[in-house]
Amino acid sequence: xxxxxxANALAIAQEQRALKDANHDLLFSWLLKACALLxxxxxxxxxxxxxxxxxxxxxxxxxxxxxxxxxDPGNDIYGALVPVYGTIATSLIALLIAVPxxxxxxxxxxxxxxxxxxxxxASAIELLAGIPSIIYGMWGLFVFAPFFADHIKPWLTDxxxxxxxxxxxxxxxxxxxxxxxVEHVSVIGPVAHLLHKLTxxxxxxxxxxxxFGASILTAGIVLAVMIIPFISSVMREVFQTVPTRLKESxxxxxxxxxxxxxxxxLPYTRSAVVGGVFLGLGxxxxxxxxxxxxLGNAMSLSPSLLDPGASIASTxxxxxxxxxxxxxxxxxALAFLLFVVTFFVLLIARLMLRRLAxxxxx
Amino acid sequence: xxxxxxxxxxxxxxxALCMSMLATLIGLTFLAWILWETLHQGxxxxxxxxxxxxxxxxxxxxxxxxxxxxxxxxxxxxxxxTPIGVMAGTWLAEYANRTKLGESIRFLNDILLSAPSIxxxxxxxxxIVLPSTAITHGSTTFSGLAGGVALALIALxxxxxxxDEMLRLVPSTLREAALSLxxxxxxxxxQILIRAARSGLITGVLLALARISGETAPxxxxxFGNNYTTFNPMDKMSSxxxxxxxxxNDPGEAMHSIAWAGxxxxxxxxxxxxxxxxxxxSRNKVSHD
Numbered sequence: 001x002x003x004x005x006x007a008n009a010l011a012i013a014q015e016q017r018a019l020k021d022a023n024h025d026l027l028f029s030w031l032l033k034a035c036a037l038l039x040x041x042x043x044x045x046x047x048x049x050x051x052x053x054x055x056x057x058x059x060x061x062x063x064x065x066x067x068x069x070x071x072d073p074g075n076d077i078y079g080a081l082v083p084v085y086g087t088i089a090t091s092l093i094a095l096l097i098a099v100p101x102x103x104x105x106x107x108x109x110x111x112x113x114x115x116x117x118x119x120x121x122a123s124a125i126e127l128l129a130g131i132p133s134i135i136y137g138m139w140g141l142f143v144f145a146p147f148f149a150d151h152i153k154p155w156l157t158d159x160x161x162x163x164x165x166x167x168x169x170x171x172x173x174x175x176x177x178x179x180x181x182v183e184h185v186s187v188i189g190p191v192a193h194l195l196h197k198l199t200x201x202x203x204x205x206x207x208x209x210x211x212f213g214a215s216i217l218t219a220g221i222v223l224a225v226m227i228i229p230f231i232s233s234v235m236r237e238v239f240q241t242v243p244t245r246l247k248e249s250x251x252x253x254x255x256x257x258x259x260x261x262x263x264x265x266l267p268y269t270r271s272a273v274v275g276g277v278f279l280g281l282g283x284x285x286x287x288x289x290x291x292x293x294x295l296g297n298a299m300s301l302s303p304s305l306l307d308p309g310a311s312i313a314s315t316x317x318x319x320x321x322x323x324x325x326x327x328x329x330x331x332x333a334l335a336f337l338l339f340v341v342t343f344f345v346l347l348i349a350r351l352m353l354r355r356l357a358x359x360x361x362x
Numbered sequence: 363x364x365x366x367x368x369x370x371x372x373x374x375x376x377x378a379l380c381m382s383m384l385a386t387l388i389g390l391t392f393l394a395w396i397l398w399e400t401l402h403q404g405x406x407x408x409x410x411x412x413x414x415x416x417x418x419x420x421x422x423x424x425x426x427x428x429x430x431x432x433x434x435x436x437x438x439x440x441x442x443x444t445p446i447g448v449m450a451g452t453w454l455a456e457y458a459n460r461t462k463l464g465e466s467i468r469f470l471n472d473i474l475l476s477a478p479s480i481x482x483x484x485x486x487x488x489x490i491v492l493p494s495t496a497i498t499h500g501s502t503t504f505s506g507l508a509g510g511v512a513l514a515l516i517a518l519x520x521x522x523x524x525x526d527e528m529l530r531l532v533p534s535t536l537r538e539a540a541l542s543l544x545x546x547x548x549x550x551x552x553q554i555l556i557r558a559a560r561s562g563l564i565t566g567v568l569l570a571l572a573r574i575s576g577e578t579a580p581x582x583x584x585x586f587g588n589n590y591t592t593f594n595p596m597d598k599m600s601s602x603x604x605x606x607x608x609x610x611n612d613p614g615e616a617m618h619s620i621a622w623a624g625x626x627x628x629x630x631x632x633x634x635x636x637x638x639x640x641x642x643x644s645r646n647k648v649s650h651d
Binding site: 021022024025028029031032033035036037038039040042043045046049050052053100101102103104105107108109112113121124125127128130131132133134135136137138139141142143225228229232256257258259261262279282283285286287288289293313316317320321332335338339342343346347350354 | 371372374375378379381382383384385386388389390392393395396397399400403446447449450452453454456457458464467469470471472473474476477478479480481482484485488489515518519522546547548551572575576577578579582583586603606607610618621622625628629632633636
């Protein structure tokens with residue numbers, strides 16, 4: 001009888017305990033879920049906060065905000081074109097440099113280098129990714145920009161830039177001509193005219209009379225150095241996922257290392273490679289400190305890559321603390337544009353990276 | 363004919379391999395160049411004043427208040443991000459591993475990982491600096507706490523990701539053994555899984571700390587800067603990266619050398635942290651074998 005009661009009490013206690021555990025489990029999982037949802041809240045909040053902060057600018061300028069190159073705190077007129085152009089131009093230059101270099105590094109580390117050299121070189125390249133961006137900025141400002149102004153920029157202006165133009169009457173108006181074109185003016189037909197205009201436009205990219213090292217090209221190069229470790233480590237990782245039998249079959253048919261890399265490895269990993277490139281692009285678009293130091297912060301549009309410019313992030317870093325009213329709202333609006341664009345770039349990057357993982361059945 | 367083709371393919375191969383070697387050399391050159399300048403200029407400018415005097419003295423001062431500020435702000439950032447990040451990562455790995463919501467959050471977390479930090483700074487400016495200005499009628503505006511929250515947002519995705527990855531590495535036999543003994547799931551998570559993945563989690567926190575200790579952009583309009591030492595997180599606070607930014611843009615040569623010394627300190631700190639995180643992880647691997 002007593003034993004029965006004890007067993008009964010035990011059963012009740014056990015049931016209560018199970019109930020309590022279930023309750024705790026539920027509470028615990030809710031707590032964890034709330035924390036995970038916080039990640040979502042951060043993304044939505046950042047987009048929402050900048051959109052809310054930029055509402056006055058969007059309201060005052062409408063769509064014109066995107067297309068206007070004005071940035072005039074005196075008259076309270078703002079447009080996004082100059083910083084948007086600077087952001088896109090620096091990021092594209094960075095990609096143009098970083099993608100081939102990263103591909104070379106990944107190729108070297110996965111196919112060419114002797115095995116004992118691979119790990120140390122790979123960790124050295126990854127060390128580049130760990131250096132804070134402010135250090136890149138200081139190096140860019142004090143070391144690279146002067147070097148650029150002394151050695152690279154003069155060469156670029158001499159060899160690719162346009163010489164001072166000569167004004168020549170042409171048709172109804174006057175067009176600037178290079179001295180070469182003036183010499184051969186009698187043979188310039190319509191095709192040559194077009195060609196000349198194109199080379200002139202290209203030359204304009206490298207024509208600059210600013211004596212400083214800070215320019216859109218400088219910022220692009222520093223950004224390239226910053227994103228090389230990101231892109232090359234993604235490429236190296238995905239190159240290693242290529243099944244060995246594919247590569248060995250190609251080698252057995254007599255392919256060279258380069259042919260295997262270009263015709264077998266690259267097509268197999270194409271989507272992930274594109275993903276890695278977009279990941280680098282996302283980094284480059286949002287980078288602030290390194291760019292702010294070497295871009296020169298000129299709020300004007302220039303056709304030359306050797307002239308100073310401004311990017312969205314550098315404009316915000318420079319002006320936000322002292323801005324008020326419509327200027328502050330315009331900066332917030334710029335931040336919203338940056339956030340939305342980088343979000344979609346990173347979204348594409350992750351989707352592309354996932355495609356290869358799915359293919360492998362991971 | 364076939365000889366010419368063969369020769370051409372061999373030449374193309376040689377050229378490509380040489381280019382790849384050249385690319386690697388370019389990468390290593392830039393690494394060596396940046397590290398060399400930081401070490402060379404930084405060690406030259408290093409002295410005791412740097413650690414004992416505050417920035418209010420300008421050229422004759424040091425960076426003591428900025429270092430204290432950096433420590434406090436980083437501590438706040440890590441203290442906020444670690445529990446939230448570990449819990450969110452646990453949810454992803456243990457509760458929502460194959461669910462749609464879990465997959466989407468994991469995916470969005472990866473995006474947050476590389477989101478522009480300056481926008482996160484503006485977000486914190488909007489949700490903390492502006493309201494605290496409004497509530498206190500302007501007596502509290504920028505604060506070390508706001509800076510810490512901004513850094514926490516940057517550290518969070520790093521911790522979430524490493525926690526998620528490390529927990530998924532824990533063998534499922536461990537879970538099954540505990541559950542078959544009737545251990546409730548929360549106890550299993552807290553007392554067994556977190557413990558099994560402990561060194562992985564520490565690595566994640568160290569990596570996050572390395573990531574945020576060099577961050578500058580979000581601090582410019584959250585912690586703002588302060589030329590005097592303060593321990594009060596509700597006060598404006600200076601930080602090492604922000605002081606470097608300010609001094610590097612100063613026209614004075616003496617300021618530049620202080621900035622280089624600060625850059626040296628940060629670089630060493632970050633490199634040591636990443637080294638430490640590697641050590642923690644490799645020691646863990648050895649003990650599992």
